[in-house]
Amino acid sequence: MIHFVLLISRQGKVRLTKWYKPYPQKERSKVIKEISTLVLSRGPKMCNFVDWHGYRVVYKRYASLYFCMCIDAGDNELETLQIIHHYVEILDRYFGNVCELDLIFNFHKAYFILDEVLIAGELQESNKKTVLRLVTTQDSLVEAAKEESSSLRSIIAQATK
């Protein structure tokens, strides 16, 4: 299973964290610090796997962002790499040529997509279109609710004028 997912920028700034095992708050910042020094120090030609306290950290760099997933030692590292790529492709299609800024200002969207890809540290959906469809449908539900409330608000505003 995947224990946690981290997105770290090249400067070591955290862009997304998702924990599938209970790590207390203090532990979390320690883990983030350790993983980012470990991963950021590795050269470009080196393999995408690092041993870390008996687990494996699988990471891949896309532009200025490092996508890291921590898995059990017995899991399939190559597949995890593919899951990372799967997630990145979905992000890319959702945002249309995704960049780090998209993930900063719409971090919650990145989380919503991740929740459609992984649950309980296991893969949920291998079909990118299905994931996109689910996320956009929920987005439109939110939009509809917002419009409804704003039209309601304008009615109230007009009535109380």
Place this chain on the structure above:
Amino acid sequence: MNPFSSGTRLRDMIRAIRACKTAAEERAVVRRECAEIRSAISENEQEIRHRNMAKLMFIHMLGYPTHFGQMECLKLIAAAGFPEKRIGYLGLMLLLDERQEVLMLVTNSLKQDLNHSNQFIVGLALCALGNICSAEMARDLSPEVERLMRSREANTKKKAALCSIRIVRKVPDLAENFMGPASSLLKEKHHGILISAVQLCTELCKASKDALEYMRKNCIEGLVRILKDVSNSSYAPEYDIAGISDPFLHIRVLKLMRVLGQGDADCSEYMNDILAQVATRTESKKNAANAILYECVQTIMGIEATSGLRVLAINILGRFLSNRDNNIRYVALNMLMRAIIVDTQAVQRHRTTILECVKDADASIRNRALELVFLLVNDTNVKPLTKELVDYLYVADPDFKEDLTAKISSIVEKFSQEKLWYLDQMFKVLSLAGNHVKDDVWHALVVVISNASELQGFSVRSLYKALQAFVDQGSLVRVAVWCIGEYGEMLVNNVGMLQAEEPITVTESDAVDAVEVALNRYSADVTTRAMSLVALLKLSSRFPSTSERIKQIVSQNKQNIVLELQQRSIEFSSIIQRHQSIRPSLLERMPALDEASYLVKRASITQEAIAADKPALAVTHGGLKLPNGVAKPATSLLADLLDLSTDDAPAITTASTNTAPSDFLQDLLGIGGINSSTTGIYFNIFILVHMGFPCYFSNLVT
């Protein structure tokens, strides 16, 4: 901007934080935002609650405390609208973990949402439950989840299946409830459901023996069919990755097959054909294909496969190992480590390639390869392998030297057939990486030297030579100094020359010089200096002509700021100066250290270290099984003892000279009367020095 709300928008806050040039500025912005959010919370402003939650999540990600927002999550989840629930559940998963008490309060809302008519709200609840539920929640909500696995919506089914994985992990007793629903999901066509169901089945098999038997009986056919369908399917754009249809499903099914086939010949028999098909037909060009092959090889190694299939798997590994891509080589090494249990010969064939990997520039690959080499060593290949590793010590990265020396020394200890070879290799290791050798390794070496009476001359001469060349290697200096102190006359008189050895000329004052250099070296630590002082003291009795000089050197340390050294210096000067009569017997050579009891002690220490650390290094307490290389009848008793000690539980022998540290004080007090027991003192000093205690024997100073 919304006319009803106050404060900044999420986007503005993120901009403001990003614009901060210093950490202090950032803290100030966050503090201001947090204050606003707090006051909004206390005024119970509903309109901006979800925006505040989003802000809190961002602040949380930056590492600031956000516990005050936890209750807001619950309020949002309890709200009726989808937007509130969506952000509320996200906040719940981000800001809380299963250990917080607050989480219990959400159980009821979760239950309501699991029964909601809107499938997306059900989906949110399932997702949250799957990611953070605790054991209590798992118990309370498992009937709902089980029911949802039979829902009409594909989205709900797959989420419910994954959520059950978490539930079963938290409460394994519940596994049996999910067996039926899980196996019926395997008949679906939707890949998302299939992937989730296969993963659930794998988890159930891990959690319960009954489930494993049930799956073996009921699911194996279905699994083979799924794998056949997906690997034979024509091009499907939505699942295609690099020309392969849904590698994720492939891999999950292969994994479950491994669990089912392990130790079950019938099941394994049933899978042979499809495994052979996957292994031969998948072309390894892209990562996705390699991932499948990797999983397939693991499954073949894991189940009771036919020998033909095993050969196929080993060949794939061979191909992987010669691949230029580092990722592929890494997994190949990883896999070989597991294959070694099944087929040692096949792995041995790749020995040269594996040794090359030990020298790789990439630390991940190096570590993997080193562990593998360690598993590969046996009596026949130990010498060439050790030579390779020792040669590599010359050029290895400093960070890597510690692991490498630890591995070399445990290989050498475990497999050496003769002491001479063991000593030779250890001296090389000490010379090349003496600063990276752990204490227990050189302690063991000292114990071996003290027992190998016919090799002591060789040892002291080799170490003396090594000391001239590698004076900055900490543990080399310690061992050398100890040996010179003990066996100084063998160094000077070339006692016990071996045939292959070249004679060297060392004068008495040369020997003292060597120790003096070690004592006064700026980089020497307290232990080394203390040991040097003891060695000098011993030499003063071995070489009476240098006595006066040694007295001077020793007394230089009388003002040392380190108490330990100062004390030794004062005491030793007093022995040299005033206790001529007892000096020779006081400074006799140490009796042979008891190997068996040292092994017991070391094993218990290592065991503790293993218990505290990770289980990866369970081999290091193998012990020193060193039958004497040079035959000598007098050591037969010792050899017997050593044979005993090679068993799992080394016997504690009574035939030892050691005295318990509590006797030590008595020895000291009665020093004048009992000369015969004085050898015990030094032994105790030795022990104390090594255990890191200061040694108080100031009673000697009269």
